[in-house]
Amino acid sequence: MNYLASVGSYAIMIREVFKKPTKWRIMKTLIYKEIDELIFSSLGIIIFISFFIGAVVAIQTALNLTNPLIPRNLIGFATRQSVILEFAPTFVSIIMAGKVGSYITSSIGTMRVTEQIDALEVMGVNSLNYLVFPKIIAMLFYPFAIAISMYVGIFGGWMAGVFGGFLTSTDFVTGLQTDFVPFHIAYAFIKTLIFAFIIATIPSFHGFYMKGGALEVGKASTTAFVWTSVAIIIINYILTQLLLG
Amino acid sequence: MIEVQDIHKSFGDAHILKGVSITFEKGKTNLIIGQSGSGKTVFLKCLLGLFSPEEGNIAYDGKKYSELSDNEKRDLRQEMGMVFQGSALFDSMTVEGNVMFPLEMFTKQSKSEMQERVDAVLKRVNLIDAHQKFPSEISGGMQKRVAIARAIVMNPKYLFCDEPNSGLDPKTAILIDNLIKEITEEYNITTVINTHDMNSVMQIGEKIIFLKDGLKEWEGTKNEIFKTDNEAVTDFVYSSDLFKKVRQMYIQEQN
Numbered sequence: 001m002n003y004l005a006s007v008g009s010y011a012i013m014i015r016e017v018f019k020k021p022t023k024w025r026i027m028k029t030l031i032y033k034e035i036d037e038l039i040f041s042s043l044g045i046i047i048f049i050s051f052f053i054g055a056v057v058a059i060q061t062a063l064n065l066t067n068p069l070i071p072r073n074l075i076g077f078a079t080r081q082s083v084i085l086e087f088a089p090t091f092v093s094i095i096m097a098g099k100v101g102s103y104i105t106s107s108i109g110t111m112r113v114t115e116q117i118d119a120l121e122v123m124g125v126n127s128l129n130y131l132v133f134p135k136i137i138a139m140l141f142y143p144f145a146i147a148i149s150m151y152v153g154i155f156g157g158w159m160a161g162v163f164g165g166f167l168t169s170t171d172f173v174t175g176l177q178t179d180f181v182p183f184h185i186a187y188a189f190i191k192t193l194i195f196a197f198i199i200a201t202i203p204s205f206h207g208f209y210m211k212g213g214a215l216e217v218g219k220a221s222t223t224a225f226v227w228t229s230v231a232i233i234i235i236n237y238i239l240t241q242l243l244l245g
Numbered sequence: 246m247i248e249v250q251d252i253h254k255s256f257g258d259a260h261i262l263k264g265v266s267i268t269f270e271k272g273k274t275n276l277i278i279g280q281s282g283s284g285k286t287v288f289l290k291c292l293l294g295l296f297s298p299e300e301g302n303i304a305y306d307g308k309k310y311s312e313l314s315d316n317e318k319r320d321l322r323q324e325m326g327m328v329f330q331g332s333a334l335f336d337s338m339t340v341e342g343n344v345m346f347p348l349e350m351f352t353k354q355s356k357s358e359m360q361e362r363v364d365a366v367l368k369r370v371n372l373i374d375a376h377q378k379f380p381s382e383i384s385g386g387m388q389k390r391v392a393i394a395r396a397i398v399m400n401p402k403y404l405f406c407d408e409p410n411s412g413l414d415p416k417t418a419i420l421i422d423n424l425i426k427e428i429t430e431e432y433n434i435t436t437v438i439n440t441h442d443m444n445s446v447m448q449i450g451e452k453i454i455f456l457k458d459g460l461k462e463w464e465g466t467k468n469e470i471f472k473t474d475n476e477a478v479t480d481f482v483y484s485s486d487l488f489k490k491v492r493q494m495y496i497q498e499q500n
Binding site for chain 1: 293294295318319320322323325327329330331333334335336346347349350351
C-alpha cells in the first residue's frame, strides 16, 4: 500500500512541477546552473567509464573468439552494438542515478531540513516548479552526454582492439559498419530521454518529501538511488520489448 | 490585524489544536508562548497557510483565508514575512541575493531599484559589510538579521517569527528582539512571535498568549503576566529562580 501511495504522490508532484511557473528571467538562470551541475560536471566520469567499458567489451569479445572461421571484425561489431544499445544509455544512466541522483536528493533534502523549502512556500513560490523544473529541463541535454559516451566507448574499443593486437584498425571499422541499423541510435536516445526524466524526478521526489534530519537526508539519497535504478532497469526492459521486440 | 476563530488541526489521531481563538493586533508584537508540544509551531504554520486547519477561520484584515482563490492566497503570502528558527537562508545565494530574492520573484523593479531597496533594508538591520558573503560565512546573529531583512524587504503587512533568538547569546538576542519591535512599530505591521524565551516576553511582549495542550490558556500583557494567578502560566514563566525573584520584586513594588 505504501508503494502505491508513493506512486500516487510522485504523480501529483509531477503535476505540481508544471503549475504556477517561476519568472522566466529567474528560471533561465536556474536552468543554466543545473546544466552545469548535472551535465557538464558529469562529463568527466562519463568519459572515463565509457572509454574503459568500450575497451573491456572489445577485449572480452576478442578473447572469446576462438573459432578461426569467425571474422575478427566481429570485435568492432560487438563493441558498437554493446555500447550503443546498452552500455551508453543504460549502464551510464545507472551511474548517473548514483552521481546526479544523490546530489539532487541531498540538495533538496537539505533545503527541506533547514526550512528553505518552507521559506519558498511562505513567499508564495511554487517550490516544486522552482526546484525540480530546471532539473528536468537541464536533463534534456543528457542525450548529448550519452552521444559522447557512445563515441568514447567505441573509441576505447578501437584502442584496446588495435593496440592490444587483437585486430587491425580496418577490421574494426569494417565491423563498426556491418549491419548498421540507424534506428538503434534512435532507440538509444529515446531510452536516454526517458531515463533523464527519471533521474531528474525520482531523486527530487525523495528529497522533497523527506522528513527528519541530516541522517534522513543520507537515507533518502540511498533510497532514491535504489528506486531510480529499479525504475531504469524495468523501463529499459519495457522499452526494449516495445521498440525492438 | 489577524483574527483566528476556533481553529482545529490534527495529524492522524493526534489532535494538536483544539479550538484556538486569538486576535493579533496591528502595530504590536504579539507573542505566543507555551511548552514544547503545546501546538505553537503548528499554530504558526496554520497562520502562514502551510497547514490547513480542519475547522475554524483565519482572517487577515477581514479576508478569510479559506474563502480566497489560489491567486488571492498567493498575493496574501506576498504580504507576509517570516523569520524561521534556523533563519532558512538560501545557502547558494549571498546575503544580498537572499534579500533580493522576493523582489526578483514578485516585482518588476529594475536592478538598480532592487539594489537600492536591498541596501536600505540591510542598513535598517545594521548589516552593512556583508552583502557579498554567503550565509555559512556569517554568524548566527547576522543570519537572523538577514532573515529579518528578507522578511521585510517586500513591506509586509504581517511578520511571523519562530523562535527568533534561539541559539543566540543574550546580548544578540536582545538586539534581535528590539529590532523586531522597532520594525513592527515603524512599518505598523502585525507581528506574531513564537518563543520560549522569557527575556523576550519581558522585553517586547505587548500581547502575550499562552498555549497549553492545543488550547489558549491565558492572554494578557507583560504587566499582567506578573500579576496572574493562573497556575499553568506561573509554572511556565516563573520556572527559574531568577524570574521568581523578579516577580516577587515587581509585586512588592506595586504594593
